[in-house]
Amino acid sequence: xxxxxxxxxxxxxxxxxxxxxxxxxxxxxxxxxxxxxxxxxxxxxxxxxxxxxxxxxxxxxxxxxxxxxxxxxxxxx
Numbered sequence: 001x002x003x004x005x006x007x008x009x010x011x012x013x014x015x016x017x018x019x020x021x022x023x024x025x026x027x028x029x030x031x032x033x034x035x036x037x038x039x040x041x042x043x044x045x046x047x048x049x050x051x052x053x054x055x056x057x058x059x060x061x062x063x064x065x066x067x068x069x070x071x072x073x074x075x076x077x
Contacts, residue, residue: 001014013023021042023029028043058067 001017003011003014005011017023023042028045029040030043031038031040033039058064062070
């Protein structure tokens with residue numbers, strides 16, 4: 001696929017390629033030159049909290065407070 005560099009030095013990445021690589025608005029791309037070729041790599045940023053979100057499961061029938069008291073110990077007495 002071909003694209004043209006604009007007057008401002010910008011290019012449009014064809015939609016098919018954007019879809020295949022999951023390039024959305026705000027995606028960071030790291031460019032480098034190797035052997036007279038332009039190489040663009042998608043920068044994958046991982047948020048430590050996002051990686052763990054949804055991993056913990058509460059036992060059925062327990063509230064968050066009850067579960068935390070059980071695993072941490074009830075220190076209120």
